Amino acid sequence: MNNHRRIEETIAQFRQKLRPGQIELSQWQGGKMAVSAVPGSGKSFSLAVAGAILVCQEKLNPNRYLLIVTYTRSAAASIKDKMRTILTEEFKMPPVGFMVQTIHALASSIVNRYPFLSGLNLETSNLVDVSSNHPLILETVENWMSLHSPAFDALLRGENEKSFNYEESEVLRRESVLRTEVLPKFTHTVISTLKSSGWNIDNLDNLANLDNSGIYPLGTVASELYQEYQKLIHKYQVIDYDDLIIGALNVLNNEDARQTLQQEIAGVFEDEAQDSTPLQGDLISILAQDKDCSEPNLVRVGDPNQAINSTYTASDPFYFHQFCEDCRQKNRLFLMEQAGRSNENIINYANETLAWMAEKVEANLIEKQEIKIVGENDSQPDSNPLAEGKGVEFYEPETFEQVLDLMSERIIHLFDKKEQEINTNCAILVRANKQGSFIFQELQKRLSAYDIPLKLIGDRISYSDIVKDILGVLQFIAFPHSSKFVYNILKILAQQEIISNQDFDQLSIYPEKFLYPTPLDDALTPEQEKARKFCLKFLQASIELSSYQLIPFICSVLNYDQLALATAQKLCDRIQKENQGKMSLKAMIETLTNINNTERFEGVETENEDIYTKKGQITIMTMHKSKGLEWDYVFLPFYDKENIFSEKKINGSLKFLGKCDLNDIIRTQLRQEIHQQRLGKKIEPLSLHQAHEKAIQEKQAEELRLLYVAITRAKKLLWMSKSKDNFQNWRYS
Numbered sequence: 059m060n061n062h063r064r065i066e067e068t069i070a071q072f073r074q075k076l077r078p079g080q081i082e083l084s085q086w087q088g089g090k091m092a093v094s095a096v097p098g099s100g101k102s103f104s105l106a107v108a109g110a111i112l113v114c115q116e117k118l119n120p121n122r123y124l125l126i127v128t129y130t131r132s133a134a135a136s137i138k139d140k141m142r143t144i145l146t147e148e149f150k151m152p153p154v155g156f157m158v159q160t161i162h163a164l165a166s167s168i169v170n171r172y173p174f175l176s177g178l179n180l181e182t183s184n185l186v187d188v189s190s191n192h193p194l195i196l197e198t199v200e201n202w203m204s205l206h207s208p209a210f211d212a213l214l215r216g217e218n219e220k221s222f223n224y225e226e227s228e229v230l231r232r233e234s235v236l237r238t239e240v241l242p243k244f245t246h247t248v249i250s251t252l253k254s255s256g257w258n259i260d261n262l263d264n265l266a267n268l269d270n271s272g273i274y275p276l277g278t279v280a281s282e283l284y285q286e287y288q289k290l291i292h293k294y295q296v297i298d299y300d301d302l303i304i305g306a307l308n309v310l311n312n313e314d315a316r317q318t319l320q321q322e323i324a325g326v327f328e329d330e331a332q333d334s335t336p337l338q339g340d341l342i343s344i345l346a347q348d349k350d351c352s353e354p355n356l357v358r359v360g361d362p363n364q365a366i367n368s369t370y371t372a373s374d375p376f377y378f379h380q381f382c383e384d385c386r387q388k389n390r391l392f393l394m395e396q397a398g399r400s401n402e403n404i405i406n407y408a409n410e411t412l413a414w415m416a417e418k419v420e421a422n423l424i425e426k427q428e429i430k431i432v433g434e435n436d437s438q439p440d441s442n443p444l445a446e447g448k449g450v451e452f453y454e455p456e457t458f459e460q461v462l463d464l465m466s467e468r469i470i471h472l473f474d475k476k477e478q479e480i481n482t483n484c485a486i487l488v489r490a491n492k493q494g495s496f497i498f499q500e501l502q503k504r505l506s507a508y509d510i511p512l513k514l515i516g517d518r519i520s521y522s523d524i525v526k527d528i529l530g531v532l533q534f535i536a537f538p539h540s541s542k543f544v545y546n547i548l549k550i551l552a553q554q555e556i557i558s559n560q561d562f563d564q565l566s567i568y569p570e571k572f573l574y575p576t577p578l579d580d581a582l583t584p585e586q587e588k589a590r591k592f593c594l595k596f597l598q599a600s601i602e603l604s605s606y607q608l609i610p611f612i613c614s615v616l617n618y619d620q621l622a623l624a625t626a627q628k629l630c631d632r633i634q635k636e637n638q639g640k641m642s643l644k645a646m647i648e649t650l651t652n653i654n655n656t657e658r659f660e661g662v663e664t665e666n667e668d669i670y671t672k673k674g675q676i677t678i679m680t681m682h683k684s685k686g687l688e689w690d691y692v693f694l695p696f697y698d699k700e701n702i703f704s705e706k707k708i709n710g711s712l713k714f715l716g717k718c719d720l721n722d723i724i725r726t727q728l729r730q731e732i733h734q735q736r737l738g739k740k741i742e743p744l745s746l747h748q749a750h751e752k753a754i755q756e757k758q759a760e761e762l763r764l765l766y767v768a769i770t771r772a773k774k775l776l777w778m779s780k781s782k783d784n785f786q787n788w789r790y791s
């Protein structure tokens with residue numbers, strides 16, 4: 059049989075295994091296509107199959123290849139692996155003619171190829187991963203506050219400006235709240251929303267439009283913060299992740315470079331398209347453009363109901379939604395509705411819950427979709443498996459203690475059978491990390507007589523967090539009279555769950571009073587006293603221990619796990635090396651500040667996703683982390699759909715700003731402006747009240763989508779419970 063016929067036959071065999079939606083994807087030959095898919099329908103699986111078919115049919119090669127773009131490294135690795143296997147084992151072809159990259163790896167390869175056109179210099183600049191507590195953001199806030207702009211004064215005066223009389227301790231308190239709690243998040247939102255949409259620093263004046271919409275000139279605040287941030291980016295010669303995308307787009311402004319890249323790229327497939335930002339969408343659209351065709355060779359695959367990062371990152375499902383609408387009008391929208399992951403009862407429950415969710419929030423925030431079971435001859439092994447018990451179990455005992463008892467009993471029953479221990483896996487999914495550590499401790503006690511491995515996946519194991527924590531403690535030791543450093547250390551202790559979350563602004567305004575109160579000062583509460591004792595413990599250690607022992611001591615107080623301790627040890631070695639063996643407090647702070655400000659950190663990731671889903675193991679992790687994964691049994695012990703609609707309480711220290719969360723307001727207002735600009739429409743900016751209402755809806759919808767993601771991870775059993783004394787206040791922590 060000749061090679062061509064063999065390939066055609068293999069393609070035909072593959073297509074027989076595909077489901078509706080997957081087939082159309084595998085038949086794609088050019089132009090725009092949108093695929094909206096339900097959870098577990100095989101998005102990554104079919105992208106890999108369709109990709110391999112295209113590579114073989116079009117004889118793609120390193121000079122003209124298919125580009126597949128994803129948003130996480132693990133997804134990229136998994137698709138790459140699948141495509142290699144299909145090409146080599148099924149098609150007996152070399153694994154070439156395609157490239158799978160995360161969007162940032164793609165941007166960086168373009169910038170590296172055309173450094174002069176990008177406007178960036180990756181050789182001399184460090185790449186920084188900016189979050190709201192990154193030093194660049196904190197310095198931006200600090201610099202802006204020291205400008206004393208009228209916009210800052212408006213925030214300081216707060217909602218009831220007439221009753222504010224600039225009394226010293228209240229000014230200090232409000233400044234501290236703005237500096238530590240409000241402005242870092244606000245700044246991060248502004249920067250990431252504006253930069254990721256390509257809002258140029260030259261047209262910041264347009265932001266003043268927003269100022270008509272409420273008591274605070276938020277547009278002016280946003281514009282001033284953006285300028286301060288950009289000054290720092292240039293001062294420190296660093297590049298953030300949005301700069302990378304902007305750099306790649308700069309390259310594509312050059313006609314020669316653009317045409318070269320477009321000629322190389324036969325088409326672009328995008329996975330998880332609901333997670334993209336406007337400029338990321340622009341980048342792939344331009345790369346996918348074919349010179350002979352009016353529209354790009356672009357396939358975007360996603361699930362609008364799995365958009366779970368859009369209220370705290372710049373990713374915005376609005377654009378995938380628009381793309382789908384555009385394709386729908388041209389009959390180029392396809393649905394992947396069949397999913398073989400879960401038992402039918404779980405699927406029915408997920409569908410009912412989604413329909414209920416769609417009723418609860420505004421249209422477009424929840425996509426009405428229905429998961430269908432796969433056909434009889436489906437090729438997925440053990441598709442829509444038999445249920446364990448009823449498949450869906452729901453408990454509502456009086457107390458959370460009873461929830462823990464019920465959950466332990468169920469787990470013991472499930473894992474008691476020897477065979478199952480090896481062949482099945484299980485996850486307990488929680489909303490917040492500290493719920494996870496609490497459950498972990500409680501289950502350890504209850505399951506101690508059984509040999510059932512429990513694995514707690516925490517979120518705080520990244521290298522950059524460790525650097526920040528140690529630096530924060532050392533800065534406090536060096537400057538215990540600084541309100542800022544006292545505040546930081548209290549935050550670090552609370553994050554590590556060593557002390558409880560309290561009003562840290564109040565404690566840190568006058569550090570001396572807090573650390574060394576006199577009998578005339580107000581007595582501290584037991585929780586405040588505990589926080590004070592930990593601070594003093596660090597100060598005491600700095601006197602009693604040698605500087606070589608200080609970092610290990612800090613790590614032991616912060617309860618670091620083995621992985622974090624190993625990282626801390628590496629840091630000590632690095633500090634020693636950079637300071638010719640000297641480990642003075644000053645040297646440690648300088649080195650760590652430098653690392654923290656300018657370096658890009660790869661977390662210490664010895665863990666890959668396989669350890670989350672290991673057979674015979676019970677994994678405890680957040681719902682956010684569970685996206686893309688699946689387990690035989692899934693437990694949701696904090697399940698409470700109604701609770702999502704209870705209004706989030708405003709922290710007492712923030713009350714002077716009114717009922718609205720300024721971070722949510724600015725995100726909503728900016729997004730509306732950006733959406734309008736992109737659609738070429740112009741409407742009045744949202745008022746403060748409208749933006750507040752809209753932000754609440756968006757947050758609730760995202761909480762619902764998160765719950766939907768968690769529900770759809772289960773294959774054979776979905777176990778849910780809510781107790782009358784549920785930990786309501788844990789939900790948003």
Ligand SMILES: Nc1ncnc2c1ncn2[C@@H]1O[C@H](COP(=O)(O)OP(=O)(O)OP(=O)(O)O)[C@@H](O)[C@H]1O
Pocket residue numbers: 075076077080095096097098099100101102103104361364398399436437438439685686687
């Ligand atoms: N046509 C098919 N034939 C055989 N197996 C399939 C088929 N489609 C999907 N699968 C299998 O279904 C499972 C789920 O696929 P995949 O992980 O790609 O789903 P997904 O849509 O990305 O899920 P999620 O949205 O929940 O992340 C995988 O084990 C995959 O191999």
